[in-house]
Amino acid sequence: MAAVAAEVCVKAAVGAPDALGDCPFSQRVLLTLEEKKIPYDTKLIDVSNKPDWFLAISPEGKVPVYKLDDGKWAPDSDVITQILEEKFPNPSLVTPQVYSAVRSKIFSSFIKFLKSKDANDGLEQALVDELHGLDEHLKQHGPYVNGENISAVDLSLAPKLFHLIIVLDHFKGWKVPENLTYVHAYVKLLFNRESFVKTKPAKDEYVIAGWAPKVNA
Numbered sequence: 001m002a003a004v005a006a007e008v009c010v011k012a013a014v015g016a017p018d019a020l021g022d023c024p025f026s027q028r029v030l031l032t033l034e035e036k037k038i039p040y041d042t043k044l045i046d047v048s049n050k051p052d053w054f055l056a057i058s059p060e061g062k063v064p065v066y067k068l069d070d071g072k073w074a075p076d077s078d079v080i081t082q083i084l085e086e087k088f089p090n091p092s093l094v095t096p097q098v099y100s101a102v103r104s105k106i107f108s109s110f111i112k113f114l115k116s117k118d119a120n121d122g123l124e125q126a127l128v129d130e131l132h133g134l135d136e137h138l139k140q141h142g143p144y145v146n147g148e149n150i151s152a153v154d155l156s157l158a159p160k161l162f163h164l165i166i167v168l169d170h171f172k173g174w175k176v177p178e179n180l181t182y183v184h185a186y187v188k189l190l191f192n193r194e195s196f197v198k199t200k201p202a203k204d205e206y207v208i209a210g211w212a213p214k215v216n217a
Helices: 024-035 054-059 076-088 106-115 123-141 153-174 182-189 194-199 204-215
Strands: 004-015 016-020 040-045 065-067 072-077
Touching: 004 024, 004 204, 016 040, 016 106, 024 040, 024 076, 024 153, 024 194, 072 076, 076 153, 106 123, 106 153, 106 204, 123 182, 153 182, 153 204, 182 194
Parallel strands: 004 040
Antiparallel strands: 004 016, 004 065, 065 072
16 A cells, blocks of 8 residues: 655745745755655645635644644644654664754854844854854764764754855855865755755745845845
């Protein structure tokens, strides 16, 4: 008997409701499904015009949401990826507790620097420090955060680093420092994985369009 495909609602592209969008939390769930070779169906949600059926299953209007066996829908990528790990334990994507929070401040540091209007506020350096910490970790433990095999923490970081690289280059002309060679090797490894290629936003422009309101706020 064929396995029933998992159902997950994810963000559609800004201005292109039929294309996969730019939500890094949605992509994290899709990456997990891909890496575990779980069949799935995606429902693209236009977050600027959320359909009533979606608001009925996700009252806060947030993506991603994942359909559980009992027909209810689970929100939040942390919760969803944990459910998938428990339900589909092979291959294991468990990150050892000691590494599970590696450089967890990268994304928030990126957002603060992106919104910064003052070159002397230290926010650029704060982001560089976070990336440097990741570089040092990968130097000792790489090529992935937990060594030879990809794990949950990589699938969380990959979309965030993808956004960071595209968005800071576009809005600030900023690039990850060349001397962070392990970070550069890491993102190349991640972005070339089949799972990433299949689940990334269809165009870089969709990522830029998704962030533009936050930059201009």
